Amino acid sequence: MTNAIKLPDYALFGERAIFPDVLHVEAIVDRAAQHGWRIASHRHPGLLQVLYVQQGEATLHLAHGSETLTPPVVIVLPPNAVHGFTFAAGTVGVVVSIPTTLLDDSALQVDRVQQRAATARITGLIAILQDRHADADGPRDPSLRALAAALIWECAEATPAAGNTADLFTRFEVALRNHATQGWSVGDYARSLGASASSLNRVVRARAQMSVMGAVMAYRLELACKRLAYTRQPITVIAYDLGFSDPTHFARAFRKGIGCTPRAYRKRFEG
Incomplete structure (x- = not known):
């Protein structure tokens, strides 16, 4: 097992929090x-x-x-x-x-x-x-x-459409956008991309420093942050829309990933 240097992942350089603005x-x-x-x-x-x-x-x-x-x-x-x-x-x-x-x-x-x-x-x-x-x-x-x-x-230069020769991680990002809230497993993503679960996990870990399911959760929490900041949707509705089994599961996952409750996060943006 190699001792790879772990590079920091940032939302913006020096900031680990997801920023909720459009860009x-x-x-x-x-x-x-x-x-x-x-x-x-x-x-x-x-x-x-x-x-x-x-x-x-x-x-x-x-x-x-x-x-x-x-x-x-x-x-x-x-x-x-x-x-x-x-x-x-x-x-x-x-x-x-x-x-x-x-x-x-x-x-x-x-x-x-x-x-x-x-x-x-x-x-x-x-x-x-x-x-x-x-x-x-x-x-x-x-x-x-x-x-x-x-x-x-x-x-950007023109690049070929996604297909069998396209970069696996790039195609995974597309699949993630389309299916992150649908409860797909690692196997579901792997089958849709024509890869094995182990090879997909290996590629995602190398490129994103997290597992396939870790990337799925990170994406869902990013969507949750944007909804909490920019909409008045009830937290319960957001939880179910983003594929969580119940609001308690959502609150637990949000606290673990973001560091506070969904309600506390929303209050940051209330005028």
Whole structure:
């Protein structure tokens, strides 16, 4: 048995809590400056990120090595990609973090780090996203969803549709989105993907640092957090909608995964 180094998993770098917003937009300086302009290697199990370096100096650190970036440049980081950055002080740019729950099945096929030219269309979309994210008025949520979809497809290379040759973990993420609330077992997911339960568990552990069922529970709790924050649905209804056998089971799982009761979590967002 090898002694693998466990990399930290973050919702956003330095934050382990699930953020309930539609997506997140921030300037590079907002977080990098707090950490001495160095973001240590980590991964985001539930986020796709688009990082735009407008000016300054930056080095991208990946699992297989490091690469100096030449601004203006855009980096697309798929969920679970191991990455880190070293920035020169004062580097200017923007980071857009998009939850996988916002992505359609084809967008989830963005399964490798990509470096793109910072075209006028891409930088324009990022600027509009940044402005819309900061503005609470009007139809903010649907606007952010539409802009995020446009940004992903403008940045990402075309990739083949999911099939027998597609990455197993990527296809598992699609299945997870479709069946997480239906009580599927490891065997159900494995059969739907044409893999054995052991091989699927091995791939998910390697990519997400958790078991298949751990990933299913994490996804269900992410959905629960969003509903608790953004809807007035009764907690009982949320529990049953997300596939829990009863509200007590839901409350126990939520406390274990999030660290508080569903009711206490909702109170954080009550004005």
